[in-house]
Amino acid sequence: MNKGLAILAFMLAASAEAGAQEQEQDAESTLTLDAQLRTRGEYRNGALQPRDEGGQAAMFLNERTRLTMQYDRGALSLRVMAQHTGVWGQDPLMNRQGRFDVGEAWVGMQFTKNIFGRLGRQPLVYDDERLLGASDWNVAGAFHDVALLGYKDDYHEVHGLAAFNQNSERTSGTYYDTSSGMPYKSMQMLWYHFTSDMLPLGVSLMAMNLGKESGSEYTGEGKTEYKQTLGAYVTFRPEQWDVEASLYYQMGKRGKPTSAWMASVRGGYGITPEWRVTAGYDYLSGQDDDDYGTTNHAFDPLFGTHHKFYGAMDYFFASPFGYKPRTLLHPEEVRYAPGLQDIQLGVVSKAIPVRGLVAQLNYHYFASAAKLSGSIRGLGHEVDLQASLPLIKDVTLQAGYSFMIGQNTMDIVKGGYYKSWQDWAWITFSVSPRLFSLKK
Secondary structure, three states, rough: HHHHHHHHHHHHHHHHEEEEEEHHOOOEEEEEEEEEEEEEEEEOOOOOOOOOOOOOEEEEEEEEEEEEEEEEEEOEEEEEEEEEEEEOOOOOOOOOOOEEEEEEEEEEEOOOEEEEEEEEOOOOOOOOOEEEOOOOOOOOOOOOOEEEEEEOOOOOOEEEEEEOOOOOOOOOOOOHHHHHHOOEEEEEEEEEEEOOOOOOOOEEEEEOOOOOOOOOOOOOOOOOOEEEEEEEEEEEEEOOOEEEEEEEEEEEOOOHHHHHEEEEEEEEEEEEEEEEEEEEEEEOOOOOOOOOOOOOEEEEEEEOHHHHOOOOOOOOOOOOOEEEEOOOOOHHHOOEEEEEEEEEEEEEEEOOOOOOEEEEEEEEEEEEOOOOOOOOEEEEEEEEEEEEEEEEOOOEEEEEEEEEEHHHHHHHHHOOOOOOEEEEEEEEEOOOOOOEEEEE
């Protein structure tokens, strides 16, 4: 009886495989090739890092060149993206050292109608990109080496991710040097999203376990400490309203135990089709400068697109910031993260009498979340103005100007001199055409 069932199961499996192969042979295949050339000029007079008194401004042009090939055939997908990034003048007149590298290189499979997988180097973009994003403002972008298994139907989507990183094909030990590779040794993540056509509501839940190396570089002996991030992201978009909120908590151990959290809420309202107003508040917990306890309270926003949230001048999280505890014998050896509070107001307009032009004005008031002895928590005021204009199909011109009016606490967490005028201007010319698309 068991032998007969085994034979029947084998015959059914063989029949299903033959049917899948026949369907795959008959499947239509598509090959596309896309290009992007993006040139950005910047004037930095206090961007990323406040300038000192009398400090000189910087100017440069950077460029990104990308070629992206994607092949789709039935259940199979393959994507390879090569890119060259750099600053004008970085390469010699006659350059024999090509610097094209691979940004994306992954293969995807649709196992069933609802179950799919993806393996290789790829961007991780989840929810509003607060913790995992493409960081597209950065000239190089952000990509991870991961294995992904997912499920998706009309209302539910679930992703499971796993990554394990090494610097080379080792013969012993598992020590991982993050200074020359990924900023983590291992990662496991589970993400769930619910949406419905009947409700203007979206809900996401995320659980991530992130491992960082804490072993010995000299012996090559690997040891991993883990930190967990748990949280939720909710969107509510009825008619002209756009409301989103998130709450995340971190625990685990990174040197010492971690207990940190962040919360955010943002809202937008379309007054007319041409005018929209926005407001929001972010809180990311930090470490008080008189707290030398056994617990770390500074929230880590991981690998999010920080430029999108915490001011266009990138003073926070997109660049280092922190304070040196006053009572340590050698305070230069350690910097504590003070966390951040960010109050935002903004307006978006399409009412400018230039067809296609969109302008946006945002105001941020920054303050530390942690207590800094003898200092106020206020850090400063930032104003960001930017505009985007499509010139022709696939060609866009963007420009922006920002300034920061700092307070004396800014000198503690960022350096520089808060009374110096800090501003930044940029202009971007972007061309992103599809070169060809073939179907067979």
